[in-house]
Amino acid sequence: MKGCLTVILLLLLIALFINYTFFTIGMALAIWGIYEWKINKNLGAKSKKPAIILSIGLILALGSCVGNDDVTTEKEVAVKQEAGKVPNDESKKEKDKKQEEKKDDDKQVKETVNEEQSKSTAATGENQNTEQKESNTEAQKQAQLSSLIKKFGLQAAVVARVVDGDTFELSDGRKVRLIGVNTPESTTRTEEYGKEASNYTKSKLEGKRVYLQKDVSETDRYGRLLRIVWLSVPTDDMNENEIRSKMFNADLVINGYAEPSTYPPDVKYADYFRKFAREAREANRGLWAYGEYGTTKGDFDPKETEKKSSNSSTNRSSGSSSSSNAKSSSGSSVTSSSSGSTEYFKNCTELRKVYPNGVPADHPAYQPRLDRDKDNYACER
Template identity: 70%
Template sequence: MKYFYLLIALLFISFSTACTSAEQTTESNDSVETNEEAQENNNEEAEEEAKAEAEEKAAEEKAIEEQKAKEEAAKKEKEHLQALGLEAVTVARVIDGDTIELSDGRKVRLIGVNTPESTNRTEDYGKEASNYTQSKLEGKQVWIQKDVSEADRYDRILRLVWLAIPTNDMDETEIRDKMFNADLVINGYAEPSTYPPDVKYSEHFVQFAREARENSTGLWAYGPEGTTKGDLDTGNSSNTTSSSKETSNNDSSTSTTGGSGKEYYKNCTELRKVYPDGVASDHPAYASKHDRDKDDWACER
């Protein structure tokens, strides 16, 4: 009997030991799993951090590249503007169809074109031309371009106005689409009006005006003479490009009568060779035939 109880005790001890060992094993396994999960979480966090750092670095590099590209584009544009002689300006107000004032106070007379008068005196289609220029230019940024002359006798700078920067400023398509001087002529708001030496685009303007006149566009609806003075007026050849290039060995550009001191010029082209800004009515070279707008100043620009 004593041995029986001893056996029972041994079995109980063995069972207890086995249970304890099993519990320890379970706890150990649980601990390992917990460590593995923690490690996995750490790895995922590390990967996310690395990914975030890589994305941030890529974004910074992209921003740097974009900034470099912008600076390079700005540099190329500046060089292009300088090559074409273009100046970026803002139009503060429109004075009339062919005269504007810039935000810096400078007044600009558009060269190569003449719109009907709408300020001190009024010509047919003058208000329409002025309103059109206002709708297209006032408050806008444009690019002005000098031909040869700097300013007229009224201290207005003489310029071409571009609505957009041309790639090639002598390309006819770009002239039609981007130059406002041409736009005025194409749409019948202005007549071509050439005053040497500013003749860079005069042939284009005359061509555009002929097209507009054939279609009775704008001011040309009033008749083949339009409503203001210009290169296409009947009998007017003094201001066209071709006549400005003519020379004659048989005709003297000027002559002076003996006693009166009066100077005679056959046209404004010849007169401006001596008096670039024209002459007043009390000047010896004044002739009424050269004062087409009857303002007591002949052959003004």
């Protein structure tokens, strides 16, 4: 048992010596001094040595404790500082990281904004360029249009009312008669296909903007403007394709609503109108479905000179006898000159008794007062 305690005490002393070297040495010296003091006391000897050894041991032990406390305190402070430093460093790193991230975000946002601004600026510039190009293109078109209108002597106008197939009234009140064509009558008298022609003209012109072109004559005997009518401005007013697609006079003939009817000096498009009429007649289109001469007067009617040569003698002789009979029976006056070159009838009723289909302008019985529609054919049915 004593041996075990000795071993434990020895191990304790070794541990103390390792961890507290100066304290252990001091305590050993103090114990030694006490031991010497007891020996001297037992011997009755007086010596200062035990007191000196004890004092040195106590001083060394106490001094080591104070030193250890200082060291411990310094270590604790260092540890605490180190421990505080680590979080501070981590906090600083985190803060720096956040700042970097914020800088990156700000940079990205700025780049995005700049990019959007660049795109917006580019888009605005592109739109402006496009608008400028469109504006320039439109200006060029208008300039070209004005040039063509001036070149071909066109006049823009609005059609207010259609009278019949070949006559209409403008918004300013002036009346226009189409040049070079003749549609069947549909007003004071009605010819076959007249209503159809009138309705077609209404559908194409009424309320529309058109372009009027003069040939030679300004007006007819009734004060109506004599005009070619273009539905849109041509690029070449003598090009057949342009005439077919853009001129309304030609449109009427092509579709069989009118016959070509040429009155010099307005003959600029006469050949085209006759060509288009032949095509329509061959196809039995429109008024040509009623016969090879159509339903109204035109360039393709039998020559009056032929009719006159074949019927002249018969007509004149029968005219004289009929005139006498008419005068005696109805009191109407029919006279003829001694040479027989002229005939006179009181009205169309009397004239038709002799000439049932009326007479042309070169006939001896023709009188302007009997030609109410002023088409150079008197009393026609």
